[in-house]
Amino acid sequence: MKVLVLNSGSSSQKSSLYPMDETLPDDPPTPIWEGKIEWRDRIAEAEIKNARGVVQKNRAKVSSRAEAVEQLLGTLTTGDRPALTSLTNIDVVGHRVVHGGPKYEGPVSLTPEVRAGIAKVSDFAPLHNRAELSGVPQIAVFDTGFQRRMPLAAVVYPGPYQWFEQNIRRYGFHGINHQYCATRAARLLGRDLNSLKLVTCHLGNGCSLAAIRDGHSVDTTMGFTPLEGLMMGTRSGSIDPGILTYLIRTGRLDGQRIDDVLNTESGLLGISGTSGDMREILAAKNKGHTRAKLAFEIYVHRLQAGIGAMVAVLGGIDALIFTAGVGENSAEVREAACKQLTFLGLKLDDAANRQRTSDRDIAAPDSAVRVLIIRAQEDWAIAKECWHIMRSLRHD
Numbered sequence: 001m002k003v004l005v006l007n008s009g010s011s012s013q014k015s016s017l018y019p020m021d022e023t024l025p026d027d028p029p030t031p032i033w034e035g036k037i038e039w040r041d042r043i044a045e046a047e048i049k050n051a052r053g054v055v056q057k058n059r060a061k062v063s064s065r066a067e068a069v070e071q072l073l074g075t076l077t078t079g080d081r082p083a084l085t086s087l088t089n090i091d092v093v094g095h096r097v098v099h100g101g102p103k104y105e106g107p108v109s110l111t112p113e114v115r116a117g118i119a120k121v122s123d124f125a126p127l128h129n130r131a132e133l134s135g136v137p138q139i140a141v142f143d144t145g146f147q148r149r150m151p152l153a154a155v156v157y158p159g160p161y162q163w164f165e166q167n168i169r170r171y172g173f174h175g176i177n178h179q180y181c182a183t184r185a186a187r188l189l190g191r192d193l194n195s196l197k198l199v200t201c202h203l204g205n206g207c208s209l210a211a212i213r214d215g216h217s218v219d220t221t222m223g224f225t226p227l228e229g230l231m232m233g234t235r236s237g238s239i240d241p242g243i244l245t246y247l248i249r250t251g252r253l254d255g256q257r258i259d260d261v262l263n264t265e266s267g268l269l270g271i272s273g274t275s276g277d278m279r280e281i282l283a284a285k286n287k288g289h290t291r292a293k294l295a296f297e298i299y300v301h302r303l304q305a306g307i308g309a310m311v312a313v314l315g316g317i318d319a320l321i322f323t324a325g326v327g328e329n330s331a332e333v334r335e336a337a338c339k340q341l342t343f344l345g346l347k348l349d350d351a352a353n354r355q356r357t358s359d360r361d362i363a364a365p366d367s368a369v370r371v372l373i374i375r376a377q378e379d380w381a382i383a384k385e386c387w388h389i390m391r392s393l394r395h396d
């Protein structure tokens, strides 16, 4: 079975092609084709990697996201030793959909009705959603699905109850990766997922934590939109809503500007004034840039506070997991986040923390809490969901 995964972000499109057998491998395989496009100002920068690891890069002017995706998929069947002879050899297309709203939890076939349902909730995630509809998906896997069954106490905002009735509630995001990391952690630790208390730290451009008990998410930091919770690259994370009413009341900002400021002009970028990329923040901080240093300190402070809250909700912790761009690559962020957790008996192995490989335990042998780095594998997680659905359809 050939599974194509389309993973749309706000300014990028990642795609992977997996050949899948009758049984699933224990460890995530390397896709036989991987494509990524990032676009800015109508210029699409594509990077294609084939099964032999050969990377091909190109830059082209495109008139729309659909055209960029079209070009990307064209590389599946072209060039030296293409991954496919024809796109018709693809058995199923899995698509990451940021928001499933109150209705969608598990993966579903993208019927016209489901497409219409997704379009209705696209306002919930203004940075992402509508783009999903311009690809060629057939099965939708929702980034809100894993958090869909959090306890009501973690779901309902303490505003008027009518908000909840109007579906203004906490949804949580990054669910595909939080769930993948929990399953992978159990495997790496050789433990039963149903006996573990885990805190997963998804630290990428967007950042969120999840508290996972017995394989289920019981709390998370993102809420109604991917804006709540931790400080992020360009997003503020949680702030006092009184700031917003103050800005509106005094006529300084309207709703659209507030949305832009909180999503694209805040976080590491907003505080440092230089960049939303943690690599650049660390480099500037280490050269003595005062606001980059402050940005890093706020980021770490909020991360520590968030992890503490998740541990309290779980009533303990067996393993702390770092994943996504910052979580996988920054020893400095991991070290800073763990520094205040020694009271839990958590001890990092400093040398292991500085090594650059993922899917391993970086806690000291005598640590009471394991600390894992797990590479985000959203595309593989989506491919597995598609595999399960296709198999159940075949056996119906």
Ligand code: AMP
Pocket: 203, 204, 205, 206, 233, 276, 277, 278, 279, 324, 325, 326, 329, 330, 376
């Ligand atoms: P993601 O959203 O998971 O693709 O993560 C992207 C972010 O990861 C980038 O914006 C960087 O801030 C961060 N990142 C990637 N590599 C590193 C690194 N070596 N050190 C710190 N941050 C990194």
